[in-house]
Structures are given as structure tokens and as C-alpha cells.
Amino acid sequence: MTATHPAGSAALEALYQEQILAHYRHPHGKGTLAAADATVTTRNPLCGEEATVTVTLDRTGPDVRVRDIRFTSDGCSISQASASMMTDLARGRTATEIAALTDRFADLLRGDAAATHDETLGPLQAFATLSRVPARIPCALLAWKALADALRPQ
Amino acid sequence: MTTVMTRRADFPLLVRQPGLHYLDSAATAQKPAVVLDAEREFYETSYANPHRGAYALSARATECYHDARTGVARFFGLRDAACLIFTRGTTESLNLVATAWGMHNVRPGDEIVVTRLEHHANFVPWQQLALARGAAFRIVELTPDGRVDIDLLRHAVTPRTKVVAVAHVSNALGTITPLGEVAAIARSVGALVVVDGAQSAPHMAVDIEALDVDFYAFSGHKMGAPTGIGGLIGRREILEAMPPYQMGGDMIEVVGDERTSWNVLPHKFEAGTPNVGGAVALAAAVRYLTSIGMTEVRRHEQTLTAMAIERLGALPGVRLYGPDATRRSGVVSFTVDGIHAHDLATILDQEGVCVRAGHHCAQPLLRRLGVSATARASFFVYNDAADVDALVSGVRSAQTLFHGPRVVSPGTPARPATASR
Ligand SMILES: Cc1ncc(COP(=O)(O)O)c(C=O)c1O
Numbered sequence: 001m002t003a004t005h006p007a008g009s010a011a012l013e014a015l016y017q018e019q020i021l022a023h024y025r026h027p028h029g030k031g032t033l034a035a036a037d038a039t040v041t042t043r044n045p046l047c048g049e050e051a052t053v054t055v056t057l058d059r060t061g062p063d064v065r066v067r068d069i070r071f072t073s074d075g076c077s078i079s080q081a082s083a084s085m086m087t088d089l090a091r092g093r094t095a096t097e098i099a100a101l102t103d104r105f106a107d108l109l110r111g112d113a114a115a116t117h118d119e120t121l122g123p124l125q126a127f128a129t130l131s132r133v134p135a136r137i138p139c140a141l142l143a144w145k146a147l148a149d150a151l152r153p154q
Numbered sequence: 155m156t157t158v159m160t161r162r163a164d165f166p167l168l169v170r171q172p173g174l175h176y177l178d179s180a181a182t183a184q185k186p187a188v189v190l191d192a193e194r195e196f197y198e199t200s201y202a203n204p205h206r207g208a209y210a211l212s213a214r215a216t217e218c219y220h221d222a223r224t225g226v227a228r229f230f231g232l233r234d235a236a237c238l239i240f241t242r243g244t245t246e247s248l249n250l251v252a253t254a255w256g257m258h259n260v261r262p263g264d265e266i267v268v269t270r271l272e273h274h275a276n277f278v279p280w281q282q283l284a285l286a287r288g289a290a291f292r293i294v295e296l297t298p299d300g301r302v303d304i305d306l307l308r309h310a311v312t313p314r315t316k317v318v319a320v321a322h323v324s325n326a327l328g329t330i331t332p333l334g335e336v337a338a339i340a341r342s343v344g345a346l347v348v349v350d351g352a353q354s355a356p357h358m359a360v361d362i363e364a365l366d367v368d369f370y371a372f373s374g375h376k377m378g379a380p381t382g383i384g385g386l387i388g389r390r391e392i393l394e395a396m397p398p399y400q401m402g403g404d405m406i407e408v409v410g411d412e413r414t415s416w417n418v419l420p421h422k423f424e425a426g427t428p429n430v431g432g433a434v435a436l437a438a439a440v441r442y443l444t445s446i447g448m449t450e451v452r453r454h455e456q457t458l459t460a461m462a463i464e465r466l467g468a469l470p471g472v473r474l475y476g477p478d479a480t481r482r483s484g485v486v487s488f489t490v491d492g493i494h495a496h497d498l499a500t501i502l503d504q505e506g507v508c509v510r511a512g513h514h515c516a517q518p519l520l521r522r523l524g525v526s527a528t529a530r531a532s533f534f535v536y537n538d539a540a541d542v543d544a545l546v547s548g549v550r551s552a553q554t555l556f557h558g559p560r561v562v563s564p565g566t567p568a569r570p571a572t573a574s575r
Contacts, residue, residue: 009551012504016497016555048513048526049496074526076494077556136500 015133016077017126024077029087031070038150044138049075051083053146055090063094064151071143078127078136083143085123095151102144109137160538161446166190168536175507175544180325180353180485180514180532182375185439189378192438193431204430205404205421219430222437223420229440230370231361232387239393239423240433243384244352245275247371248319250386250423251348252279254399256317262288265315267345269294269302270522271324271331274515276350276371280319289316293518299477300327300523304335315345322360322370323353326514326530327476328459328485330354337366346392352376356534357455357483359448362387374432378439383432386423393419400425443535451535455484458533458542462486465546471557472549475523484533487514490549493556495527501555502529502548509545 032039036054043050051073058065069090071083090098105124108115111131115121127140162168164186168176176184196218202209204216227235241247256279260266266284268277270293284291292310297303302320311318318340320331333349340347347367354360355372362370369392373384398405398416402425407415416422443451460479463486466472471491476482490498499511510530513520520526531545 009555012501012551012555015500015504021556046512048517048520050526076496078497133500133503136496139496 014129017129019123019126020077020081023081023084023123027071027080027084029070029084029091030072032072033068033070040146040149042142042146042149044075044079044142046138049073049079049139049142051075051079051143051146053083053143053150055147055150057151061094063096064153065094066090066092066098066151069147071146073143075142076136076139078130078139079142082124082127082140086143086147089122089124090147098147098151102141102148105144106141109140160536161186162536162538164188164442165536171506173506175505175537175541177531177533177537177541177545178508178510179356179376179534179537180328180530181510182381183356183378183534184536185380186378186442188442189380189435189438193380193435196431196434201431203427215430218434219428222430222433225437226385226433226440227387229444230355230387231363233363234390236419237388237390237393239386239388239420240428241371241384241386241423242382242429243373243375244273244350244371245373247369247384247386248275248348248350249279250399251369251371251388252283254396254423255346255392256280256283257287258397260284260287260289260316263314264289265292265312266290267292267294267307267310267315267318269307269320269331270296270519271300271302271321271327271329272319272516272518273321273325273350273352274517275352276319276321276348277518280317290314296329296519296522300324300329300475301477301481302329302331302336304332304339307336308339311339311343311345313343315340315343317346317348319348319350321350321353323351323357323483323485324476324516324519325353325485326516326519326528327487328353328482328532329477330358330481330483333365333367341366353483353485356443356451358452368392374436374439377436378442379436380432383429383436385436390419393423398422398425402426404428446535452483454535455533455537456480458537458539459484459486461539462531462533462542462545465542466549469546469549469553471553475528484537485530486532487528487530489525489528490552493552495529497556498529498549498552501552502545505544505548505551507541507544507548 033054037057039054041052053071055069056067058067069087116128165184200214200218202212202215204219224235227238266280294307294310337347348369349367351370351372356377368389370387375381405425407417473489475487495511512527
């Protein structure tokens with residue numbers, strides 16, 4: 001009765017790429033900014049997982065720009081690794097650039113073939129195989145939702 | 155080694171998916187062929203709207219519905235079958251009581267008592283009733299091993315307590331609540347006892363007359379019946395004194411232009427065309443369980459639970475929640491150091507093992523345990539030792555993936571995985 005299930009350890013390692021596990025173990029940008037311009041918490045209602053994103057913003061240009069960013073989360077490796085990569089990618093970028101990147105990331109998670117060759121996604125490519133596990137996609141997008149809210153014009 | 159007999163062959167989904175280790179029966183149970191056959195047979199031979207048509211087929215459907223109620227009542231040892239109301243399940247049953255009884259009997263200054271173990275379905279309706287009626291809402295805390303603390307319950311219950319609402323068995327930890335003690339305490343102040351039986355009805359013998367509680371709610375889908383059918387068992391005097399919950403067809407006696415009188419039990423609480431097919435299937439499900447014997451169901455699950463507790467507990471870094479196997483049903487809730495429950499569930503899924511990960515609709519409990527999520531394996535009649543093997547081996551795969559192939563000891567910081575690709 002055992003071992004007749006199609007997937008095995010290869011599938012597992014494809015899903016939990018080393019980059020994901022590395023970011024989970026040693027997350028970038030974890031913490032809270034003291035003088036934050038915006039703090040947003042999002043929750044995945046299915047599992048109760050939370051992510052909080054704090055940002056400091058530069059509003060001098062035509063488009064608001066992320067000066068600095070931190071996240072906190074009690075979530076799974078997928079949500080933490082995604083948030084960790086997000087802090088690297090968002091720092092110094094404008095709201096418009098971040099919105100485009102978020103959409104592209106969502107395309108990748110949906111299994112869009114073109115997105116898997118999109119170099120702008122950088123380390124986020126490690127999540128490409130998540131399209132086979134749709135139940136976990138909200139985990140990968142949790143912190144990005146918080147960031148989008150934080151950048152929404154007041 | 156205890157031999158554990160499997161009834162897997164009775165369940166078509168499990169027969170079709172031989173590699174599947176279904177360990178999520180606390181969420182919902184797979185369906186035996188006899189239930190699917192009974193439902194189909196009913197629709198193919200006896201289906202019409204019950205209670206309405208003046209023709210033989212409708213009379214036949216009415217009889218099937220009536221027989222289903224009698225059969226399910228007998229399963230619970232209920233003598234007066236009219237005190238079994240068919241509902242969509244536990245959630246609807248508990249809302250029925252909290253609304254139809256609660257809104258008319260709970261007054262400002264009264265007290266409502268629940269426990270820290272409750273599923274949201276037996277927590278939120280009472281919390282909201284308390285808010286709506288200006289009553290106090292008390293939560294009885296647990297012993298360290300996750301049982302309702304009876305001493306704390308004794309202190310929480312006062313002459314102002316109108317209702318004590320408790321889970322017979324916790325879905326998150328499996329804890330079995332000693333209902334006799336709870337009922338005695340509630341009885342001493344004249345409070346009602348409302349029991350969430352969602353996790354006891356499928357897994358142990360329930361003799362409703364012996365339990366001496368006022369309401370007992372259950373869900374058919376956790377017992378092998380389809381979704382959308384379940385029940386509420388209540389005391390006749392209380393049900394008769396209560397106003398209806400929903401208004402419409404079937405539940406009326408005479409509808410005047412200004413006033414309406416209510417139908418007799420159980421119809422007063424069954425507005426609209428009932429789920430006859432579901433009731434027929436539920437009756438088949440309880441026949442199936444009876445053919446095994448509820449004592450045997452309990453023994454079988456207890457064996458697997460003890461096995462899982464022992465084998466998971468032997469793995470370094472695994473934390474188990476809840477009491478020992480004799481005081482819990484077939485539920486094993488656990489966490490693994492350094493691995494979030496969701497990751498664990500995804501990894502187990504890759505090996506064909508279905509477990510639930512999350513708060514199990516019991517956020518007040520998980521907050522108190524100090525975890526945001528646990529993984530939960532739960533057993534039913536079709537599980538066997540191979541399912542426990544697969545669970546344990548899946549947890550070890552997860553540890554290997556996250557911590558590397560060597561044995562991890564609790565508290566050791568996670569090491570980078572030694573990639574074996
Ligand atoms: C203890 C307990 N109470 C209530 C419920 C709610 O049951 P249902 O969703 O069938 O109404 C469940 C099942 O999820 C449960 O396990």
C-alpha cells in the first residue's frame with residue numbers, strides 16, 4: 001500500500017528548492033522598522049498565518065519609492081522565504097515597479113510558461129514549481145499583499 | 155505487535171487510490187459503498203417530496219425519511235425519535251440552539267460557559283449570543299495535557315449560568331470530555347448542557363439517555379454519510395417550549411393571515427423540503443458503523459492512536475499535544491521543530507499522506523497552546539498500521555529535507571540541508 005503514490009523525494013526537492021530553505025533559515029529583512037511610514041498586516045484566513053510589513057517611503061519623486069522594508073511572520077517556509085526575497089527586491093523600487101513585479105510573480109505561481117524565463121523575477125524563480133501545489137500559492141503571496149496595501153496611496 | 159484489521163475495501167475512494175493514506179477523518183470521513191448504494195437506491199426507487207404529495211411515491215419517500223430518523227435515533231439510544239431534528243450538521247444544530255433557545259432564554263446578567271477546547275462552531279454562536287443579550291461569556295481553561303479542568307468549570311458555573319456548551323471530543327486534540335461530571339455541575343445550578351458531538355458520534359458509543367444532556371449536535375459527513383446532513387437531539391420539553399428557528403413550509407400547522415401555529419416535533423424545526431436522500435444515507439452510515447460495533451471502532455482507533463503517539467513521540471524534535479491515548483479519540487496533533495505545519499502537510503501530501511495543518515477552527519485553543527498551527531492526523535475505521543508507517547516516514551522525510559539527513563536533536567539550530575540531488 002505504500003510507495004505507490006507518484007511523487008517522491010525528487011518532487012519534494014523540486015518544490016522546496018535550496019534557495020527557499022536558505023531564505024527560510026536565514027531570512028533577509030526580518031524585523032520591524034521603528035519610524036515606519038506604513039505598517040500593514042495581512043492574514044491568510046484559511047490557516048490564520050500572518051505577515052506584517054513595515055516600510056519607510058520616499059515621496060519626493062513622482063512615484064512613491066520604498067526606502068527600507070522589514071517583515072515579520074509566523075508562517076511557513078514558503079511565506080517566509082517569499083517575504084525575505086521580497087525585501088531584497090522591493091528596497092529602492094517604486095510602487096509601480098513593485099506592482100509589476102508582483103503581477104509577474106503571480107503569473108509565475110499560476111504556471112505561466114513565459115514567466116519562468118523572466119529574469120526580472122530573479123530569486124523568485126525558485127517558486128516556479130509551486131504552480132503544482134495551488135493550495136500553497138496564497139502563502140507565497142501573503143507578504144506581497146501586505147506590501148501592496150502599504151504602498152496604496154492614502 | 156497488535157494486529158490491526160483494515161476495512162479499506164469497504165471504501166471505493168480508498169480502493170481506487172491504493173497509495174493514499176487518508177488521515178483527515180476529523181475533518182470529514184470517506185464514504186463506504188453501502189452508503190453510496192443506499193442513497194442511489196433511494197433516488198432510483200422511492201424519491202419524491204415527502205409529506206406533500208397525495209400519491210404513493212410521496213408516501214414511500216415520507217416512509218423512507220421516517221425510517222431514517224428512527225434508525226439514526228436508535229444508533230444514539232434515543233427512544234423518542236421525534237426529538238431528533240435533521241439539520242445540515244453540527245454548525246447548523248448549534249446555531250439553532252443558540253438562536254432559538256438562546257435569544258429567548260438568556261437575559262442581561264446571565265452567564266454562558268464554554269471551554270477552551272471548542273471548535274468555532276460551539277464558540278462563536280455563544281460568544282455572539284452573550285454580546286447580543288448582554289450576558290457574560292466565560293471560557294473554562296484546560297489542564298496542561300489539554301483536558302477541560304473540572305475544578306475550574308465548577309468555579310465558572312454559578313446560579314446565573316444558563317448554559318454550559320462543551321465538545322464531547324475536541325477536534326484539535328482529541329480530548330474526551332467527561333460529560334457526566336460536566337452535566338452534574340450544570341445540573342446543580344439548573345443550567346442547560348449543550349454538547350458538540352461532531353467528534354464523538356463517529357468514533358465511540360453514544361447513549362444519549364445515559365449521557366443526560368439537553369442538546370447533542372452531530373454531523374453525518376464525519377460518520378460516513380454525505381455532506382449536508384446531520385442532527386440535533388434535544389429534550390422534548392425544551393424543544394416544545396422553543397420558538398422555531400426558520401420559517402416556511404413543513405414547519406407550520408395553520409397559517410392565518412395574522413398568526414401561524416407550529417407543527418409538532420420534529421417538523422417544527424425542519425422548515426422547507428428536507429434532505430431526504432441525505433437522511434437515508436446517514437441511516438445507512440450508522441448501520442455500517444453498528445455492523446462493526448462502536449466499541450470496536452473505538453478500540454481500533456485507540457490502537458492506531460497509541461501507535462502513532464509512540465512512534466511520532468520517539469522522533470527527535472516532534473512535540474505532541476493532548477492527553478494519553480486512553481483519554482483521547484483518534485486524533486494526534488503535533489508540531490515538528492523548525493518545520494511549519496503547512497510545510498509538513500505539503501511534504502506528507504507528496505508521499506500520499508493527507509493530514510490537516512492549521513488552527514483546526516479552534517483559534518482560542520491554539521492561542522493558549524502558544525502555536526499558530528499544528529499538524530493533525532486523525533483515524534477512522536479504514537486506517538491501519540500502514541497509514542501510521544507512512545505518516546512517520548513522511549515526518550522523517552520532512553526532517554531530512556529541512557535539517558539534513560542526520561538525526562536532529564531538539565533545540566539544535568537547523569543546519570543547511572546537505573543536498574542529495
Ligand atoms: C468539534 C467540531 N465541532 C463542530 C464542527 C463543525 O461541523 P460541521 O462543519 O459539519 O458543521 C466540527 C467539524 O469541523 C468539529 O470537529
